[in-house]
Amino acid sequence: MEFPSQTSCHQVQEDNRTESSPPDEQHPRQQEIVMQEPALATPERSTVEAGPNVSFLSKKEEGDELENAKAEMGEVIEENQRLKMRLNRILNDYRTLQMQFQSIVEQERKDCSGEDEEAMEESELVSLSLGRIRIPRRNEKGKVPKTLKEEEDKEGLSLGLEWKFETSKSGSGSEHVGNGSPSNSVEEVVKEEGGGESKGQKTNRDEIGEQNPAKKARVCVRARCDTPTLNDGCQWRKYGQKISKGNPCPRAYYRCTVAPSCPVRKQVQRCAQDMSILITTYEGIHNHPLPLSATAMASTTSAAASMLLSGSRTSPNITTTAADLHGINFSLSDSSQPNQYYLSHPSLSSSPSHPTITLDLTSNPSSSSPPFVKFTSSSNYNPHRYPPSTSLSFTSSQSNTTSWTNGFFSYNNQPYNNNRNANANVNINLGKQQPMENIYSSFMQRNNNPIPPPPDTIAAATKVITADPNFQSALAAALSSVIGSGSIQGNQGAVENLIQKIKWGELLPPSSSKVNGCASSFLNKSPANSQAGSLMFLQPPLPLSSPKSASGSPGDHRDKKN
DNA sequence: CGCGTTTGACCGGCGC
């Protein structure tokens, strides 16, 4: 059980940060912990460790210190045992839930109509873009529904937070895995997607020749932001500014300068209706590794783009992505201004030549304004098969409950309706918001209203997550945008690991803030220094903007007449 | 002096 041990380690690690740590044997992670300890050690502890060099300590003091250290170690060991027990309980619960889910799936499968089968097919196709989930190995022995296993075997699953984008051209080998640059994967998606892409215009002159003339996917991010640009971690250089029709605010054009030949552009414009909203449109694909701090946005936009692209492919069978996922709503934590990814039902775009997906980080689910989600593209979305009313929402309907906090889903006790055609508005909140002890977590922590999940919600949530590959893909994408690229390292089982993590985060008793903090940090923490990137979307709605990339707020711009 | 921003000019697509 690779995953559990991992999490266990993280929990231990977190604990060790707050208390002191016993050098607990086996696990490499724990060695890490031990190594980290000196920096975090209390002064007393330091003196103990300083040993002979600290000559001014009396032996009595040393003895006290040793006793204290022993006591602390005992506590930590106890805590570790508690955590292990908890972990085992959770795993048991998970297995139980999974078995239930599988039986349900089997049942549904039997009841499945041809349409459903088609939908499943589509799901399969859809999941290609974001990867697939693999049922935990421990369940593979006869417990995994045959269909799932077959699909997995067929497709070579991989994925999860490490993206795997497969093109329709099988064997294209366009697989970016584990390079910590999800955005690159996005690249793949877009490239493949179109059999090319293109804007009718000369936008990317560099790319012409590389990429086919097709539609170039765009990802539009709406966010409340006082700074001139969103801090997405990339380096941008402004190359133009225009006043566009219908908006008094000028539109600024940036290109990525991380690599000289990078074709990625972004447009930044204030919303005409609400000047506090910054509309950032990304276009193109990075042809270089991204800074860690940029992976969050890149993953998010890539996830959105991939969904969009999947939904806009020419094959009628692949129209499902957007449709299946529409309504998936990833909320970010900020009780005052819930940020959300709305991936809602498609709508027509004003510029059909550019398939565009809009991630609205500004909408408040409780507000009267409708979720601003659109898949704008010329994709062959089929509203008949997936009526707009279908909604699979991750957002809480309560304004003070956020659905995506500290790397957890928050839950809402509404049943999941697996029927895509039903008017299911499922709010799943798997998370619990706990005070965070580590700096990153506390930085993200915006919601102090933990609401304990009813047990049945857990089952429902698990069901949701495990039932729909599309959902899993979207979930993986969104999570990866939060987690960054490094937290999940395996190809296989990444998503279910993720699910487990989510569950752990949810299940861990609120009494142990350390544990929750640990879990959250586990989710939030990338191995390297990727915190910034990992948390980017969890930042308060006023992201920092590097002076370098700041082009002066649109309001400051001298309006340029063309 | 180097680099990023500003901004008028220019280009190409699209609609009439």
Added chain:
DNA sequence: GCGCCGGTCAAACGCG
């Protein structure tokens, strides 16, 4: 064909 419009170029400018 013409004009509008979005997007890009590149020289001028400013800042550190």
